[in-house]
Amino acid sequence: MNSHRSDLLKAFIQQPEWSWTKEAQHEGRVHHWIENVNEWDGKKADAVLLGMPLSRSSISVSGASEYPDAFRKSWRGFSTFNLDEGVDLSSLSVLDLGNVMMHGTDILESHRRIQAATVEAAKRFNDSVTIGIGGDHSVTACAVRGLKEVYPDETIGILQLDTHLDLRDTSPNGPSNGTPIRQLIDGGAVKGEHVFNIGLHGYFNAPALISYAKEHRVNMITLKQARQKGITETVQAALAQLKQTTDRLYVTVDMDVLDIGFAPGVPASTPGGMTTQELFDALLVIGKDESLKHIDFVCLDPVKDTVGLPTVKAGVYSFLQVLTGMALAKRERGE
Amino acid sequence: MNSHRSDLLKAFIQQPEWSWTKEAQHEGRVHHWIENVNEWDGKKADAVLLGMPLSRSSISVSGASEYPDAFRKSWRGFSTFNLDEGVDLSSLSVLDLGNVMMHGTDILESHRRIQAATVEAAKRFNDSVTIGIGGDHSVTACAVRGLKEVYPDETIGILQLDTHLDLRDTSPNGPSNGTPIRQLIDGGAVKGEHVFNIGLHGYFNAPALISYAKEHRVNMITLKQARQKGITETVQAALAQLKQTTDRLYVTVDMDVLDIGFAPGVPASTPGGMTTQELFDALLVIGKDESLKHIDFVCLDPVKDTVGLPTVKAGVYSFLQVLTGMALAKRERGE
Amino acid sequence: MNSHRSDLLKAFIQQPEWSWTKEAQHEGRVHHWIENVNEWDGKKADAVLLGMPLSRSSISVSGASEYPDAFRKSWRGFSTFNLDEGVDLSSLSVLDLGNVMMHGTDILESHRRIQAATVEAAKRFNDSVTIGIGGDHSVTACAVRGLKEVYPDETIGILQLDTHLDLRDTSPNGPSNGTPIRQLIDGGAVKGEHVFNIGLHGYFNAPALISYAKEHRVNMITLKQARQKGITETVQAALAQLKQTTDRLYVTVDMDVLDIGFAPGVPASTPGGMTTQELFDALLVIGKDESLKHIDFVCLDPVKDTVGLPTVKAGVYSFLQVLTGMALAKRERGE
Amino acid sequence: MNSHRSDLLKAFIQQPEWSWTKEAQHEGRVHHWIENVNEWDGKKADAVLLGMPLSRSSISVSGASEYPDAFRKSWRGFSTFNLDEGVDLSSLSVLDLGNVMMHGTDILESHRRIQAATVEAAKRFNDSVTIGIGGDHSVTACAVRGLKEVYPDETIGILQLDTHLDLRDTSPNGPSNGTPIRQLIDGGAVKGEHVFNIGLHGYFNAPALISYAKEHRVNMITLKQARQKGITETVQAALAQLKQTTDRLYVTVDMDVLDIGFAPGVPASTPGGMTTQELFDALLVIGKDESLKHIDFVCLDPVKDTVGLPTVKAGVYSFLQVLTGMALAKRERGE
Amino acid sequence: MNSHRSDLLKAFIQQPEWSWTKEAQHEGRVHHWIENVNEWDGKKADAVLLGMPLSRSSISVSGASEYPDAFRKSWRGFSTFNLDEGVDLSSLSVLDLGNVMMHGTDILESHRRIQAATVEAAKRFNDSVTIGIGGDHSVTACAVRGLKEVYPDETIGILQLDTHLDLRDTSPNGPSNGTPIRQLIDGGAVKGEHVFNIGLHGYFNAPALISYAKEHRVNMITLKQARQKGITETVQAALAQLKQTTDRLYVTVDMDVLDIGFAPGVPASTPGGMTTQELFDALLVIGKDESLKHIDFVCLDPVKDTVGLPTVKAGVYSFLQVLTGMALAKRERGE
Amino acid sequence: MNSHRSDLLKAFIQQPEWSWTKEAQHEGRVHHWIENVNEWDGKKADAVLLGMPLSRSSISVSGASEYPDAFRKSWRGFSTFNLDEGVDLSSLSVLDLGNVMMHGTDILESHRRIQAATVEAAKRFNDSVTIGIGGDHSVTACAVRGLKEVYPDETIGILQLDTHLDLRDTSPNGPSNGTPIRQLIDGGAVKGEHVFNIGLHGYFNAPALISYAKEHRVNMITLKQARQKGITETVQAALAQLKQTTDRLYVTVDMDVLDIGFAPGVPASTPGGMTTQELFDALLVIGKDESLKHIDFVCLDPVKDTVGLPTVKAGVYSFLQVLTGMALAKRERGE
């Protein structure tokens, strides 16, 4: 193993500020089940998760940097058992790798660290599904570039659930949260035709970005179209197409794809978006799919959430839906 | 009539702290229609309601004790006419019996009072539907035990709308709001197979409780299953089964069965729950059913509600849906 | 042109307190596209909008007077491109005529000014769709009376999306926000049978008002009925009927038709209402209809909205849906 | 007695929508002590209070119309015993006369009713201190005109605690909440030199109004000046001067005189205002003064108050401070 | 050592649900400095703190049970250095003993556990100042009874900072948060004349309680009296008197002594209370006093606090003021 | 003039997104009085203000970037007349130069632009007082470096009103909002002994920073010390000392110097801070001082402010106090 990387790991990965006191009485709850790890080597897991607490790269004010910790804090309210599907997630092993340590003012350095950490995680946990917890959407470009670094010969496909195209030009304002897909297409890491964006709706993408999307053959599937075909059917079709044309799937879930009535805690909440139920159904399908290797959840701003924390809870629920899908697939495979 | 009971009634039932000033201009509104009563004897009514303002028995902090009064305060915004069904509720007589007076620190005493008050109400209003207004879910165990006391030879069936099973063991923390169904099963008042829980979803019940439920053959119907069959069809099927196997129906509505987007004002609000429309449809079906004798609404915490009081309003609407069902049935019966 | 009117125009129309600084970088956004005008003559437009910031005529406390400005402030977050329909609204010309200046304490004078301003707008922009931005629902009566003044020989039909009938008697409290349809029927400007109200639900209309509605043959279509037939089909059927029986269509959208979960920012928010998606679909159909000449949006109270401004955003989205419909129709007509 | 007046009383005075259920256990609390009255004749009291729930006359959106009821609802949290002064308020008799019934849209009619009700109250309770509970500040002009009607030969002096001069011209917007003192001076009811305004501060009065104040010799005492001399000393000096030059004292307390840190629940809250302690001290002095005959509290908007209701509680506390002063004076007089 | 006690300790003391990850970069912050301990024996400390998370004994709805954890969570924002006094608190050793484990529904059992835990803490840390973190005020009676159990021959004096007397009779509602001082006096643990209550103000104590206080010679010092003499001088005088007449000082700080403008996060927040600065000054004096052995902070409800957590921060600041006083005294003693 | 600079000006200064519609009726209000300018040359003014909307350089999540616009939006509620001092600010000319345009992700570039803009403003308006409106505290280091660039031979003195020392080391996290004074001392722009920090209090500065401060002889004056001497006397003494030892005064006001009870809208709000009145008094003294040349207001986060916007209003009031001081001095000088 590259020892420079190892130093980097020590330097740039940190444990959350606090950790759960695990007691027997909490058995069967998510916070008791997911395991914190300080050492990455020699570990095996079905999934690993990595916090990417960066949001100073957001165009508007965002507290998405607070989400990885708010996410962990909310685990306590969730059981490992999914009643709808009759499956206990504790049949999976899930490791919490901690957070990538962010720089206070050098955003590009933070981006480099996210990329480097993704490289390390992908290498050391190449049998695991990696789950990134943002942070704003700029982290996705870093993570995908990291994967491209590890798997230079593979074609990467992106399934994006988002209200926005994220195709803004980086020239005026750098690699902000409005730019990740543009960065990847312009940088050659991903082709436009290998991006499927499901959940676009309404009046939230400028005409110029739509022209760019068409020009680069980004697959734009509006929420209206998805509902006509069925949300889960639409996701399955996109996954099928990506499997045919690409080698490695990266799923990115911008929580602002949800309707403002269900998810007020995102910087750009909008009416006319997905219901939580639709998102949960979509993520179950994604979790079941054998091609799932990498997924992230971004742009959830707990600072903006309302008192009962509907958005943070929807974030944890979404994460667990992916794991439920994985557990069902594992059961089906007889593992 | 048992004079000890009568004293108990005087001792433990109190009128709300305030009462509506009834004026002609408010005719046709709910607060003008429902009648406050101080004396229980010699009254007849289609339905009677009784506040059970106890929430210090809740596991987490709960202001559900404030609900009976918040509920009454919100009546003013509701008409007696249901436009969807074209029925005027003033064709029914509804009495407000006041609140069971709670003890400040002796929770078991409060439970005894709720049970005793239920006994009295069931005896004196045995032709009426009794409607309990919680309070947290611990009040349901008291009420059902009270009914068992009055009707020792009857088999009681429970239709529960809830996100949770409420099957926690009472040994560590006593008869809290997580335990009512467990209390009733363990105490022999109700059999597990006579409990139908509709609305369970997601990750909100510990594996051990699910095992208990299976072992005692509690009928767990997830929201996903209910939606596949149709919510109203699912409720009708459960009512039909309960009619075949039990003598007396008790319906208990835990308002946390609703999705957090519609009902933030419950201690354990979750995403992925029922919409208010689904609950309203279910309650109309329940109200229409001739077997309805007892119903309660619990775990609505007005202290946690947001500014426009969506949850309190949903609580009043829910209550009126049951009455609408009753009024439709009455009309159909030609009364 | 009537010079008295012209003076009136100068006296009673005012620009919003502030105006957008238009910069190239905002091209493609709504606030960059809609044009402010100080002079009404010699202008042509597909649509004109006029603020009617009156809410002291509301029965309950209302900040709907703040909506016209909150509405304009929120434009900045919206693109001119509707992705669902693939249409760029900048193919339409839309003028912002400013606000009718309200009197501080003389509500009837404010009503007269709204009527007079509507007369002027209807005359000078008789090829445009006029869009009123309330204000509470009392403004609708003024606007319709204004149209009747301009087109005395035409029969006016009203399509109302509302939770309420707005048929209260004006005798106790004057022309408040609960009375506009009653005013128009009693005043002879509109016949009850030419009013279609879609979206009524639940327990929010007093029995006496329902009797009045029946007596005057107001077409009451509950949300439940509309859903059974399909919301868009219901709207299309109402439009078709109105086209057959009336000469001029006035559409009035009371934002309280929306469910409280989606639109907390209205004085009388209720559970059991329309979803934003349903309203958006209905408005698209309305916008496409060639008979659309006049529409208003009322009773949205931004002061009561929650932090992310879901209701204000739903208001802007609703307005854009109408324009999207118009743009689609225009494209279809090959203009 | 004037029978016209009597009819007016029946027509325009109403009891609050609800009333307290008085129980022995609440003895010693304010809501148990203050007595509701339906009949005004033949009653004697140290003080009478009258709600004036009008705020559609406010320049900005105001929910001050909700204050009389919020005020009564908050009594329950207050004891009749003032510990600082060692006096029990139950030594005074205080009657709640109910609310003046407001017209829904005719503000001038509402103003006439307030004036008429003040006339009646002043006549029938001429030995009592009358306490008006607004509503916005426009009610003060009505009340003072009413007193002038009853006591045409008396010179009225005004002690105003306010951040604002309330000297706006009525010509553009009528008798709004920014105009009461101007109305009274321009209308000849009160002379500018007989108005003492204590609490003015900062940047909240336009230059033109200050010119008017100087021209009419209104006594402007800034908060800074009052603090230099001592708040209570300043109030005492103003009372002394008014006693020398006028026959009848009217005290008007605009709750926006308080600093925004203590009283967020007013339409125009400002930093740099009075602390609650300073206001409470001032009101004690006022209550002790034998010349106190009439006082009102205005512009408190409970809709805008924060969760713990600091402003409403400060409003009740303020009211009780006046009564404490009265009780101390009564004790001193040996009554 | 009593082995029964030891078992009790194991059974009823628990670590907080989570613990800080201590990192070098946090040196100099409170959360890095205070040490968590699982074992009580063989430890020495200047002060020990013990959470008492009970609030179901509160008369009104209270989330004070959440305070011990909210308190610890807030440590992170505080330095160990007090700039005003130029002293570094890290010169003191402070141990966090964890929380007394509460029973879910048996309040008396919870009270017994608090008493037992106090006994243990007092015995094992008899050289330390013990600091109780409530919970509501009922915990104080338990703690004082515990001390009486350990030191049966000592006379206990109480310095209480509170808006309320806490002298309610336990007969109707048991040992609730309104009763602790009454419990201690009636139970013979403390004499009324050995209680000094500083901070009483306004209208928040019923006449009957004041009579009881006088009868039992409780020293009632109103805030007004304290300010006249000087808050710190008043505290010093009370401490001096208590030293003369009692053997052991117990200080209890009800955070509702603070004004609602500074501390909204208490169940019974009032205007007219202490400023935070006054409380901080008082606590510095108390911390400096050599007689300080036991102190608690109660009735702070973080659930009711506003967004910036002013009350929780005031709670931590208050706690640190006591320690600052102790550190200054230690420095003075040359330790 | 340097033409490179001129281009920079065009490139990096932008007008606010919107501007006030100035109408005669608003005469005498701040928003009507302050003049927007697009061209800087040939203008003269008593004061110029420049927005510096940067807060992604903040350690914790901050919306201080929104303050310059929130500040301007709030002008409308303020008169130009200061009643306490009897002075009309319209005797001063004040220009609004717009905002420095920030880069979306390159924080150092944003810092360079702030520095460059300060250089331009200082050069072109060298007779004016320059007023910076942050943004977070990192902007101060840029501004002072800019002044050092324009006046390389002058010694700069800093009067800082702050809860914090802002002496954090830049090495781990770059030039964040915790570092400006450290940057200036380490960079040689300012000497520690020429920094006076007034308002420090409590537990909000790490021991290591205090050591640095002592080492570099930064003048730390705690709030407690300032109150003992008098706030205004303390400020005057600091100004006097700075005048003796330095050539050019820079005043920087971190709004978090205010107590959390008055100013919740700052990222690091604390109890125990300054009252608004104390800050307003201090700023009046500063405004009167002839040595005032440069001042900034930083770290006010309107996103975190409560509903009535107490902090934003305190920010505008603070700004006006400086101008009031200037106007008084001007009047005294007979200008």
Ligand SMILES: [Ca+2]
């Ligand atoms: Ca995105």
Ligand SMILES: [Ca+2]
């Ligand atoms: Ca997005």
Ligand SMILES: [Ca+2]
């Ligand atoms: Ca339950």
Ligand SMILES: [Ca+2]
């Ligand atoms: Ca439940």
Ligand SMILES: [Ca+2]
């Ligand atoms: Ca309406």
Ligand SMILES: [Ca+2]
């Ligand atoms: Ca309506």
Ligand SMILES: [Ca+2]
């Ligand atoms: Ca006023």
Ligand SMILES: [Ca+2]
């Ligand atoms: Ca005022």
Ligand SMILES: [Ca+2]
């Ligand atoms: Ca207490």
Ligand SMILES: [Ca+2]
């Ligand atoms: Ca207390």
Ligand SMILES: [Ca+2]
């Ligand atoms: Ca600072």
Ligand SMILES: [Ca+2]
């Ligand atoms: Ca600071």
